[in-house]
Amino acid sequence: VTRKCDLLIVGAGLAGSMLAWRLRQAGCDAMLISDPIIPSASRAAAGLINPVTGQRLVLQENIEALLESAHAFYHEIESRFGITILHQRQMLRLFRNDKERSAWEKRKANPKYRPYLDDRLQSTDGFIQHKTGYLDTNMLLDTLYGAFRSSDALIESSFDYADLDIDKDSVRWRNLEAKRIVFCEGWRGQSNPWFAYLPFQPAKGEILTLESSHLPERIINRGKWLLPTGKNRCKLGATYGWNNLNEVPSDAARDELLAALPLLDDSSGEAKVINHVAGIRPGTLDKHPFIGFHPRQPGLAIFNGFGSKGSLLIPWYAEQFAKHLLAEKPLPSEADIARFNG
Numbered sequence: 001v002t003r004k005c006d007l008l009i010v011g012a013g014l015a016g017s018m019l020a021w022r023l024r025q026a027g028c029d030a031m032l033i034s035d036p037i038i039p040s041a042s043r044a045a046a047g048l049i050n051p052v053t054g055q056r057l058v059l060q061e062n063i064e065a066l067l068e069s070a071h072a073f074y075h076e077i078e079s080r081f082g083i084t085i086l087h088q089r090q091m092l093r094l095f096r097n098d099k100e101r102s103a104w105e106k107r108k109a110n111p112k113y114r115p116y117l118d119d120r121l122q123s124t125d126g127f128i129q130h131k132t133g134y135l136d137t138n139m140l141l142d143t144l145y146g147a148f149r150s151s152d153a154l155i156e157s158s159f160d161y162a163d164l165d166i167d168k169d170s171v172r173w174r175n176l177e178a179k180r181i182v183f184c185e186g187w188r189g190q191s192n193p194w195f196a197y198l199p200f201q202p203a204k205g206e207i208l209t210l211e212s213s214h215l216p217e218r219i220i221n222r223g224k225w226l227l228p229t230g231k232n233r234c235k236l237g238a239t240y241g242w243n244n245l246n247e248v249p250s251d252a253a254r255d256e257l258l259a260a261l262p263l264l265d266d267s268s269g270e271a272k273v274i275n276h277v278a279g280i281r282p283g284t285l286d287k288h289p290f291i292g293f294h295p296r297q298p299g300l301a302i303f304n305g306f307g308s309k310g311s312l313l314i315p316w317y318a319e320q321f322a323k324h325l326l327a328e329k330p331l332p333s334e335a336d337i338a339r340f341n342g
């Protein structure tokens with residue numbers, strides 16, 4: 001028997017899951033298809049939220065709306081399910097060189113940066129950042145999966161592109177029929193036959209979990225970062241690699257991360273490595289997400305390309321895409337894949 005629904009979503013990482021939640025909350029019967037065996041960046045990620053990034057200390061565009069939306073989304077899930085997933089923590093930013101010191105001087109004089117950057121510290125060669133923290137991505141995903149399963153909205157299966165039948169006004173996969181389908185496969189989207197033309201730029205990343213009796217109070221960031229997560233645990237990340245794209249932890253990344261540890265926190269020498277994960281960030285060449293409908297297949301859409309900032313970006317873009325899908329509001333132009341129609 002055919003089961004009809006409004007929309008199919010392929011991939012239940014942060015992108016697919018948050019989009020599905022937003023749409024279902026708005027009354028859209030969205031069904032998720034995702035393979036738990038295929039690794040997900042969202043499961044490896046540290047979930048850091050940092051408005052000012054990079055050596056040049058660049059403030060994220062549209063930051064106020066992004067933060068407001070992220071906080072609203074995560075707090076909605078927290079109060080609905082009685083959990084804590086968003087942990088707000090100050091960040092101690094340590095200077096690596098004079099270029100960073102002068103970037104800070106320049107930014108500090110700019111009123112736009114005032115809510116995010118604090119004065120330089122006397123005791124350490126660095127400064128404090130505000131409105132930073134991290135999202136417990138695994139707790140969020142486990143919670144959303146539970147809710148989707150209990151409303152029969154999650155199918156745990158691999159999606160083979162050859163199994164999709166595309167008609168004029170509908171798509172069909174196995175016994176499911178929907179008006180439209182949205183692809184959220186993370187970096188594997190670059191092998192999607194309809195969206196492979198988009199300029200993806202995936203980057204491998206690795207993170208260690210350390211056990212230590214001494215934990216810093218704040219997140220410490222010096223390019224690499226140390227993130228205290230409680231119970232004598234902290235995470236040490238992250239590496240960036242553009243070759244050998246696989247989700248296998250490597251000795252080289254482990255050595256690179258451990259070499260950075262004494263520069264972040266010189267009292268963490270006794271730390272023991274208790275976990276090591278790898279994932280692939282769904283980066284894009286122009287650093288903006290990929291959102292919208294295929295130029296010639298009006299039933300096929302993509303919601304992807306959140307790079308290394310999924311926790312900060314996805315709630316706001318999910319809201320915008322939901323408005324586009326349900327109320328035909330225009331997409332934010334920087335993310336609309338129409339920018340590649342030539």
Ligand SMILES: Cc1cc2nc3c(=O)[nH]c(=O)nc-3n(C[C@H](O)[C@H](O)[C@H](O)COP(=O)(O)OP(=O)(O)OC[C@H]3O[C@@H](n4cnc5c(N)ncnc54)[C@H](O)[C@@H]3O)c2cc1C
Pocket residue numbers: 010011012013014015016033034035036037038039040041042043044045046047048049157158159160184185186187188204205206207237238277278279280281282304305306307308309310311312
């Ligand atoms: C090491 C590392 C550290 C990171 N740190 C941070 C951080 O601190 N802060 C931050 O905001 N972001 C961070 N990120 C980035 C963040 O992980 C991404 O922005 C975000 O998770 C992307 O979510 P996604 O849903 O697009 O992709 P994914 O999480 O990869 O989800 C894709 C989903 O699609 C499924 N799938 C793919 N193909 C198929 C198929 N054919 N059939 C069925 N299912 C399929 C997969 O199983 C998966 O569940 C980090 C990433 C990595 C790797």
